[in-house]
Every structure is written in structure tokens, then in C-alpha cells.
Amino acid sequence: MKQILPDEQAMAVFGAQLAQALRGGGVVFLVGDLGMGKTTLSRGILRGCGHAGSVKSPTYTLVEPYETPQGPVFHFDLYRLSDPEELEYLGIRDYFTEKSLCLVEWPDKGAGMLPAADMEIRLSLHGQGRELTLTAQTPKGQVMVDRLKDCLAVTAEGT
Template identity: 65%
Template structure:
């Protein structure tokens, strides 16, 4: 199972708006890995996803705290930024396994830093430069990810 798709997002506003589409596709459940170089828009996309889940406040990158939890009504979203992680074992001290349950949505920036500790992603989102904007690729890794990818494909084709 490896459904893929992509969309070109011309600016930050489009990135945030597509994050809201991703939120709808996920129904605030699952594990999404955000891949891309520094400055590609992973946190901007996360802001859009959080807004799509109903979050009204600011969204900061959890670069120093590693995780920022968001309780949004009956939804629980965890935004991870593992950029500064020096050893995946540090995640065990954070109690990482407690965050990944079927009722939560986990957004993970720099997931390669947690290799061997993190669970499998349902959906991989990869961001790269495309002219002045960004190209977002998605790849489903699980049945849940496949359902998300199908909804994203439908949204892009409308």
C-alpha cells in the first residue's frame, strides 16, 4: 500500500489552506510525518492542520520543547519537532509512546531523528521548492493513510 499524490502550493496562504484540507482528511487521527529541508514550511503546514482541527491560537514550532500538545474540543493533536534531538533514545525519557494512541493526531517534523523509536507514519508529507512556492507530496503507509490520501486526491481534483 503506497498511494501517492502531490499538489503545488504557490504561497504561505495556500500552504495553510491545504493544511486545513489535511486536517479534514485525517479527522484528527493518525501519525503524519513532515519531511523537508529547513524553511520548506513544515511548521506552516502544521499551523494549517491545527487550524483545520479547530485551534484558534498561535502555533509555534516546538523546536526546544520537542512536543507541543493541543487539546481542541474532543480532539488531541501533538506537534513534534525533533530537529534538535541528538539521540532517538531521548524520546523514551519524554514518554513518547504515551502520545501515539488511536484517538490523537501526531504531526512529526524531522522524524528521521526518532528512527527506531517512532511508530510507522500513516502518511508521509514531503515538501520541496517549486518555483516561488512549494510542492507537497504525500505517500500513504497504512490503511488509515490510504484513506487520508484518497481524500487529499479528491480535494486536489475538485
Template identity: 45%
Template sequence: MTIELTLNNETETQKFAQRLAQNAKMPLVIYLQGDLGVGKTTFARSFIQFFGFNKVKSPTYSLVESYQNQDINIHHFDCYRLSDPEELEYIGIREYLKGSHIQLIEWPDLGKGMVAPADLTIALSGNNDTRKLTATDHSNIGQELLQRIA
């Protein structure tokens, strides 16, 4: 299943991310794809903030930022600065693959072979304020999530 949307401003991107978060269940792996500046981090930040985490940092330099409370366990990865997927071994990627988590992975192609397979891909494109968002499922988990928000 695929959903395509036109998002006319950053607020619409944030609202879609929060709607997706509202319907998300663990475990879940979401790939965030698109060029620099299309809103991947904005999407991830809004998704995470839905769960009550007000201070959400970009994991550009740390590779991963984790957010946990009694209800949710989220890991936000940014693979942009990887020169080799094997670098994920240094942050203990195998531990993140265990258990029931939500993983948001920016630039997943740069972590190929090391990151978990996607349940859902969110692809963003466009320029200025208008963005095209394409959400595509890759598993039963992803399909169920898209059906809940469609």
C-alpha cells in the first residue's frame, strides 16, 4: 500500500508525523528518505514529540538519539555521516535491533546491511514550502499502520 500526499508547509508535515505516531505500535522501523533539507528531521522530531519528548536533538553527529519512557522506546538514527555501514557496530547497532522499539532511520541506504529492514518508508521531496510525501509499506506492520491512517 502506498499513500501520496502534498504537504503545503512545515505544519502539515508535523501534523502527518503526529498522526502516524498516534497510530504506531512497537515494533516498527521507518526509513526516512529524501535529499538534504526536505524535512526528514522535522518529520522525526514531530513523531517523537507526540510521545511527550519535548527536547528532540538531531542525531547527525551522534548517529543515534534514544527516547524512552514507560510507554515507548524510540531510536532515531541519522546515517548521513557514515563512511561505511560497519561504523554502526561501534554504537552497538545489534542491541538496537533486539526488542520492541520504534526506529526512525534517516539515510538508511548508507547503513545498508546493518540497519533493520523497513516496515514503512516515508519519502519526502520538493522545495520551498511544498513537499511531496510518499509512504510505502514493506511489511504487514507497515501495511496495518497505513490502513489505520488512510
């Protein structure tokens, strides 16, 4: 599934819609070059999950945990990871539970240590905006994509 977003505000709104599709937890890989909006999308998802506080980029901490009304959300940014083995020291397995939602920026840096993604979201330039390509990687991911399509259809009907 592809989605074109014209600006940062649209990215945040889309993230909030996406949060509804991600209820129940799962693993989402966010893939794209620097400045493509991965953290902005994550911020929108967290807002959509009901988090009202600040959302920090986990660039230096590698992971930021959030307790939301929708359940635990862990936002990873592995950009500064020099070796995937470092994730073992973080207790990486403790974060990926059945009920948690794990948003992982730069998942390639954790290759071999991360569980498989339920959904991969690729972000790329599209004019002044961004193109998001959402791909289900598991049956759970397909449920997420289908929920998102339903959510977007309802939103389109209301406009």
C-alpha cells in the first residue's frame, strides 16, 4: 500500500490513523534516509496511541519506552548502533512482547538481533512531501494494513 503525504502535519495525522491499525502490538520497521520523517511518523503514532507527553528521538538512548492507553510502545532508533550485538546488552528480547508495539528506525543496523517485522514502512521523497510504502511481512502485518485501509476509507467518506 502506498500513501503520499504533502507535509509534516500530514505525516503526524497519518501516524495517528496508523496507530489505530497497530492496536494489539507488533513490530514495525521504519526505513528511509535521514530526514525522511521516521521520527515524525513515530510521534504521530504515539499521539494516536494516546500519549500526550513529549516524544523524544531515541537517537542517543537507542530506545524510548512509552506507556499508552493502547499499551506499551517502544521507539527504537538504531542509527548510532555500531554492532548489532550491542542490542543484547539492552535486553532487546524484553521489549518485543506479544502486547508491545515496537517502532524500529534503522532496523538494518540490528540485523540478526531483531525479530521479523510485521510491517515495513519505507519513506522516500515525493516532491516536497513523502511517499510511504507499507508492506505486510506477516499475517499480523496484513491485518494491520487491512485495518489501515478501512480507517482511511472511513476518513475519506467523512471529508
